[in-house]
Amino acid sequence: MEPRHKSFKIALVALDLTEMDEYIIQYTAMISKLIPLERILFVHVAKNLELPPDLLEKFPDLMAPLDESIMEDIKSKVEKYFKNTDIELDYIVREGNTINKILKISRVKNVDLILMGRKQNLKGSGIVSSHIARVSPCSLLFVTENYQPAIKKVMVPIDFSRHSMMAIKQAEEIAEKAGAEICFSHVYNVPVGYTKTGKSFQEFSEIMKKHAQTDCKTFLQKNKLTLEAPCEYILNESNKPADLIYAYGKKVDANLIIVGSKGRTSASAFLIGSMAEKLALKDSDIPILIVKTKGEIMGFLESLMRV
Secondary structure, three states: OOOOOOOOOEEEEEEOOOOHHHHHHHHHHHHOOOOOOOEEEEEEEEOOOOOOHHHHHHOHHHHOOHHHHHHHHHHHHHHOOOOOOOOEEEEEEEEOOHHHHHHHHHHHOOOOEEEEEEOOOOOOOOOOHHHHHHHOOOEEEEEEOOOOOOOOEEEEEOOOOHHHHHHHHHHHHHHHHHOOEEEEEEEEOOOHHHHHHOOOHHHHHHHHHHHHHHHHHHHHHHOOOOOOOOEEEEEOOOOOHHHHHHHHHHHOOOOEEEEEOOOOOOOOOOOOOHHHHHHHOOOOOOOEEEEOOOOOOHHHHHHHHOO
């Protein structure tokens, strides 16, 4: 069954109480005007919420619960960017393992989209982005510290799969609200055995490009897409498609890259597509949205919930 595009309604924003939080909250406020969010959960997971006894003895005024103090701090930051909003805003502070807690909250609260930071120059390692990206049951948006304040161009890497279609549908929704342009990119390969055809590498690469162009046309027609967006066909000579896609995104001044994730249901193979993961976890300055079919790895998460 082909996945149907569904608008994001509930988002979870992962915060780590560093300078990066300001960027994530500000970006969330901006993107919330482009997608129909109804509820946003601002979440922080601390390793330990208990203050040492000797510190409490020395500073008795610290008796107020630490989770409440953290929650108030987050709330004050959020309210700067969310004024007169109809979106329901919730604040959650938990103690324990960051990955497990965020995944469990996502499952229990039926989250559609997780937003987290990707640090490039700021201190800290961020919200264990790579681990959450691999096992998240829903879509993810990686926010960079030097993102553009407005989305004017959305780039969608496509491989003519059902996951590409979901990414395109999401791009259409955001681009329509933002008044942005959409462009596609497709990375194609030359088969290892091309020499047996008697053609040169250059000749066969041209054949593969034409084949990709035909596949793209068929893909768009099959899915009844009338979207007239340019597509860049990129020859993968380096075997590093994520690098090629990101380089093209920089070339066309893309403000957002949206890629479909090839999540799988098997508990032994629940990783997101390798290209999507490498693209999202690059030290880039372009925000990356990984669109997943919600619940593709729900069986795995349900097992996790019982641990």
